[in-house]
Amino acid sequence: MKRILAATALTLLAVPATAACGGDDGGSDGKTKVVFSYWGSDARQKLTEAAIAKFEAKNPTIDVEGDFSDWDSYYEKLATKTAAGDAPDVMTIEIRGLAEYAGRGILADLAGKVDTTGLDQQVLKAGQVGGRQYAIPTGVNTFPMIVNRASVEKAGEKVPDDKTWTWDEYIALAQRITSKSGGDLWGTEWNRNPAFLEIFARQRGESFYADGRLGLSEQTVKDWWALLQKIISTKAGPDAAKMNETGTKVDQAMLATNDSAFGSWWSNQLTALTTGSGQQLDLLRMPKAPGAAGSGMFLQPAMYYTISARTENAEAARKFVDFMVNDPEAGAILLSDRGLPTNAKVVAAVKDKLAPADRKVLAFIESTRNELSTAAVPPKGAMEMEDILERATDSVLFGKASPDAAAKTLLSEADAALS
Incomplete structure (x- = not known):
């Protein structure tokens, strides 16, 4: 996988700044389609599909198409699509790749576009490159x-x-x-x-x-x-x-x-x-x-939600990201799968639903919070x-x-x- 990440970095060098989006303005049913790329296990795929279904029920004019890959092939697939001008509307990336993708003009600046008022502001800064908010943390981890x-x-x-x-x-x-x-x-x-x-x-x-x-x-x-x-x-x-x-x-x-x-x-x-x-x-x-x-020790975003700078469905993409990080109903489905939520209201809503091990993680982070710094975004x-x-x-x-x-x-x- 690490060799794939290195190859991905080389592929990104050839990415045109005018990369287009993976979605389109609307299907035959008149709905706006948002393509959402992410990696993980079968368990994560099931949770994500449930969250997507909940979002679509609350936003009946938007269709979210999950573009799922296993970890070993994710970045290679994403880099290929991005280089071909077919970037997904919403992309999941991790901290090592943020500066690389942001530096190529692939990601939209989300400042003022997604509601971040309820998120941990220190952790939120770990989604910035050059002072611009290119990424929204899905949740946080620490390495104990x-x-x-x-x-x-x-x-x-x-x-x-x-x-x-x-x-x-x-x-x-x-x-x-x-x-x-x-x-x-x-x-x-x-x-x-x-x-x-x-x-x-x-x-x-x-x-x-x-x-x-x-x-x-x-x-x-x-x-x-x-x-x-x-x-x-x-x-x-x-x-x-x-x-x-x-x-x-x-x-x-x-x-x-x-x-x-x-x-x-x-x-x-x-x-x-x-x-x-x-x-x-x-x-x-x-x-x-x-x-x-x-x-x-430090807190690090488990991963990020980002939006293509060239998406044709920016408003729908923003609504989806907002739902994933701010809506307690999304939190009740995803729980700690993408790290513990950084939205205090979501944490309060899902705390009793967390598995015993996840409650231990939450208690550990809360008890050591004043000892933990926030991870800095690595360079290209x-x-x-x-x-x-x-x-x-x-x-x-x-x-x-x-x-x-x-x-x-x-x-x-x-x-x-x-x-």
């Missing part, structure tokens, strides 16, 4: 540590105070859990997700991106790799080969298969992890570096960064390159991608 308390207690250990624990304490605890399990359980799983590195860097006062470039220092990247190497060498968690086997799919997570006690995943994945494990899972703050001023070229980071990380963990050499390669490739 997730724990299976029963597994920790079975190993004779206690879940630490997440307000004070450090990276070294986390690794030592995970190592003890692995050791006491007799090979039946890893203390922690780990991953190469850029959010993990971003939190680590923020604790050191660095940003992942700064002024359109990579904001990480070589030393911070090397220290993060040293952290991963310590997890592996102490057997607090599996080696890189084992972690590669689990992939990045939540249903393969070691937390979901009860093969680890700790792990870091996006908060909106807690329900899937809980369902897989069949056990109670809880969210914790990420460990901190000694002396760190803050946790480094960010679609390639996850692939660049993974290659460099693997080169270190598999012993193919020294941390010094790999860090230099990482920064060089990042400069090229973001230039």
Whole structure:
């Protein structure tokens, strides 16, 4: 998928600024058609179709055509349609692609076009590029540590105070859990997700991106790799080969298969992890570096709704986006599927309908809200960064390159991608 994202970025370079829309002024029945593109699972498709049906019932002159794809093919398909001048009227995109699409004139400025008065204004800013509101967040996520308390207690250990624990304490605890399990359980799983590195860097006062470039220092990247190497060498968690086997799919997570006690995943994945494990899972703050001023954790839009700059059905498209983010009836259907809603009225209306795991996420975000900053929109070229980071990380963990050499390669490739 990361290679597809990189190819998508190249495809976008050829996108004409005059890209047209996917809908038309009206069908034979006289209704206005809006094409809405999105990705996800079968479960998301069913929820979205139910939300569309509710919108159409409330807006009988508008027809919404869902253009659904799985994650692996979504961006490739969207880039191809956009390059051909057939952009959907309403497009779902994620934070890595926002600057890329906005910079090519593909997205409409939605300031004053969609009602955003009820949305979290700080999170709303994460939909801006160059001061213009090109995107409306669907909901928010954070990237916490997730724990299976029963597994920790079975190993004779206690879940630490997440307000004070450090990276070294986390690794030592995970190592003890692995050791006491007799090979039946890893203390922690780990991953190469850029959010993990971003939190680590923020604790050191660095940003992942700064002024359109990579904001990480070589030393911070090397220290993060040293952290991963310590997890592996102490057997607090599996080696890189084992972690590669689990992939990045939540249903393969070691937390979901009860093969680890700790792990870091996006908060909106807690329900899937809980369902897989069949056990109670809880969210914790990420460990901190000694002396760190803050946790480094942040709120990030799960994804965005955007509207084509060339849609012929702008008013209908705006009504649909407004419904999806502001209408409690839409919220009651979608719940936390696209992140927890940022509209306070929608949250209040759906709170009791949320799954127990989602209520935990909501409570966690509310309790840590004053500690969480808001994610900044990455610059153009960010679609390639996850692939660049993974290659460099693997080169270190598999012993193919020294941390010094790999860090230099990482920064060089990042400069090229973001230039």
